[in-house]
Amino acid sequence: MIDALTQVSWLAVALATVAATVVAGVYFGALVPQAYQRVLGRAGQPAPAATPVTAIGPVVCILATVVASAVLVAALDLTTATDAVVFALVVGVGYLVAMTFQIAINPNMPHPLRYGLLNAPFFLVTSLTTSLILVLV
Template sequence: MLEIFLSLHWINVFLAFLVYFFLGYLWFTILFKKLYLVSLGKENAAEQPLAMIFVFGPAVCTLVITITTAILFSRLEIQQTMDALVWGSFLGIGYLSANTLNIAINPNIPKPILYGAISSVYHFVGINLVALILVQNI
């Protein structure tokens, strides 16, 4: 396992992580900010300063997802763009979106389907961008 870890294309992994993480920033603070707040029942709440856990937590999770995907792609020998998109979609729907929706179905989230849709589509798009970057020869 250590051999696989060391043989990853770390420039691709780091670039994929940055793109996925930055997409999250755009997705939740610009593109879908209002809908996201509605899904959480906070559309009328006063804006609070951003605590660092809401930056570092998603960064660590996104990094783990990206590295895990890189290891999986390495083991499966995914090297072609179409294969990357197929596997990215498979992971996006089968793990990330399904798990996000499962987490959203929670009495603490007032609009779980809306929350699940916003977050699931983010992860679907994000993991496919990761997949595309991982198979590039950078």
């Protein structure tokens, strides 16, 4: 598995990270901002002020996910678009969507299932996008 690090396409990692960051901006900034506020129980409240953590943190998390996926893509020797889609669905559903629901299901989340359902499409789309880039670039 350590050998897979030498096979990672760092250009693909960079492109996938940028692509996922753009998808996040469009999804959460343009497509679902009001719905997101509602599932957080913050409907009608002003958005919290941006901080370095809220500005940079998501990009760092996306990068970590993309690097982990890149290592797995290399270790598994995935080379086709079909490989990428299958990998994306396994990672997207098995890890990303499942963890979204797991994080949401707690007493502090006012609408955990709605939160998971709202976030799941983002994670599936980014998993598909990044996996295709990692395999095909």
